[in-house]
Amino acid sequence: MERRLVSLVVVVIMAAVAGAATAADEGVVSDADLEATVREVLREVPLIDGHNDAPWAIRNRVSNHLADFDFRNTEALEKPMHTDIRRLRAGGVGGQFWSVWVPVELDHAEAVVTVIEQIDLVHRLTEAYPEDLELALTADDIVQIHSRGRIASLIGMEGGHSIDNSLAVLRRFYTLGVRYLTLTHWANTDWVDAATDTPEHDGLSPFGEVVVREMNRLGMLVDLSHVSAAGMRDVLDVSRAPVFFSHSCALALNSHPRNVPDDVLERIAEKGGVVMINFGSYFVDQKITERHAAYKAEETRLETLNPGDPQAVEDGMKAWLEANPLWTVPLAKLADHFDHVRKVAGVDHVGIGSDYDGISALPAGMEDVSGYPALLVELMRRGWSREDIAKVAGLNILRVMREAEAVAAELQKTEGPFEVRIDDDGYGEHEEASGN
Numbered sequence: 196m197e198r199r200l201v202s203l204v205v206v207v208i209m210a211a212v213a214g215a216a217t218a219a220d221e222g223v224v225s226d227a228d229l230e231a232t233v234r235e236v237l238r239e240v241p242l243i244d245g246h247n248d249a250p251w252a253i254r255n256r257v258s259n260h261l262a263d264f265d266f267r268n269t270e271a272l273e274k275p276m277h278t279d280i281r282r283l284r285a286g287g288v289g290g291q292f293w294s295v296w297v298p299v300e301l302d303h304a305e306a307v308v309t310v311i312e313q314i315d316l317v318h319r320l321t322e323a324y325p326e327d328l329e330l331a332l333t334a335d336d337i338v339q340i341h342s343r344g345r346i347a348s349l350i351g352m353e354g355g356h357s358i359d360n361s362l363a364v365l366r367r368f369y370t371l372g373v374r375y376l377t378l379t380h381w382a383n384t385d386w387v388d389a390a391t392d393t394p395e396h397d398g399l400s401p402f403g404e405v406v407v408r409e410m411n412r413l414g415m416l417v418d419l420s421h422v423s424a425a426g427m428r429d430v431l432d433v434s435r436a437p438v439f440f441s442h443s444c445a446l447a448l449n450s451h452p453r454n455v456p457d458d459v460l461e462r463i464a465e466k467g468g469v470v471m472i473n474f475g476s477y478f479v480d481q482k483i484t485e486r487h488a489a490y491k492a493e494e495t496r497l498e499t500l501n502p503g504d505p506q507a508v509e510d511g512m513k514a515w516l517e518a519n520p521l522w523t524v525p526l527a528k529l530a531d532h533f534d535h536v537r538k539v540a541g542v543d544h545v546g547i548g549s550d551y552d553g554i555s556a557l558p559a560g561m562e563d564v565s566g567y568p569a570l571l572v573e574l575m576r577r578g579w580s581r582e583d584i585a586k587v588a589g590l591n592i593l594r595v596m597r598e599a600e601a602v603a604a605e606l607q608k609t610e611g612p613f614e615v616r617i618d619d620d621g622y623g624e625h626e627e628a629s630g631n
């Protein structure tokens with residue numbers, strides 16, 4: 196009896212000590228401490244975001260007139276932006292792929308001109324704010340620009356429609372500084388299917404294969420965000436360099452067709468690539484995706500019920516929105532995508548691809564480009580180490596860029612520019628490849 200009592204007391208004391216130790220640990224590793232660690236990491240390693248749509252937002256607001264615009268602070272604009280230099284600095288950003296996206300609705304020639312205007316805008320931004328921004332063309336450039344205390348600015352092109360089915364145009368975009376091409380946007384191109392369109396090519400067409408091979412030879416990264424799952428798998432078969440996603444979430448957590456299936460996550464890892472995760476609530480949270488689908492269905496229903504009466508549709512949608520208000524997704528939901536990609540692909544294959552200024556709803560605390568440290572603190576709270584944080588922030592994409600640069604240097608020893616045209620025999624939309 197007495198022995199049992201003693202045992203019980205010992206157990207109680209041990210439990211109390213364990214509890215005290217846990218509380219003490221929690222006290223030691225406060226959020227402030229974790230943020231200090233994150234800030235330290237971001238001084239050593241550039242935080243590189245894979246996708247930001249500020250160039251289109253600037254076109255949208257001031258028609259690319261930089262004289263009418265202050266990129267240091269865009270909060271006072273009539274339509275505020277997620278991005279400006281002040282908040283990029285607050286967010287610890289060291290490198291940014293600026294997206295030179297143009298709408299798929301533009302006809303091809305118009306798309307080419309518009310992309311060139313957007314590329315010109317990124318060049319002019321870096322020239323207008325030389326103390327803060329500097330154009331980067333290689334992984335080494337990013338590291339050096341970061342060490343000079345500036346934000347390395349890279350150009351990523353979104354949507355294969357922008358090359359007008361011409362490898363010559365693709366090559367000249369490389370010389371203008373473009374370092375990745377997202378093969379599609381929302382619609383199919385003439386040579387690869389998009390995730391959000393009706394399949395036409397069963398993935399990548401024979402001409403699409405040549406586009407990928409030429410990108411490998413140039414050292415332009417192949418971006419699979421927006422591409423159909425069949426297209427992702429075809430590119431993984433064909434590419435001679437690591438490929439990546441500049442702004443995509445995990446399909447296992449939200450069945451949006453834009454998100455990445457687990458088998459592709461595994462293959463991205465085998466290929467040495469990286470999945471840079473989108474922050475948009477619409478891609479993060481299954482329930483927001485479902486709400487959006489319900490919104491679209493209601494709109495279609497009202498349009499059918501009220502032909503030629505847009506006011507009735509507008510009134511009906513207003514009532515629907517009042518009955519179905521949008522909510523803010525907790526940061527934890529976004530962090531779950533990082534945990535999932537890490538679990539399936541590994542910590543060497545996770546990155547950040549916010550999609551700021553290209554999306555509307557964002558998780559709590561991630562409303563603008565000052566939010567990155569909060570995300571990294573959340574990951575550290577979940578057990579990600581200092582080294583893991585350095586990888587997700589920048590080391591993983593730097594490794595991918597270096598590998599793609601090395602592959603290109605090697606290929607250029609033996610391969611010249613591809614001279615295939617999309618209307619050459621064997622390279623048409625539905626024909627089988629007959630040669631190189």
Ligand SMILES: [Zn+2]
Pocket residue numbers: 353420421442553
């Ligand atoms: Zn996009």
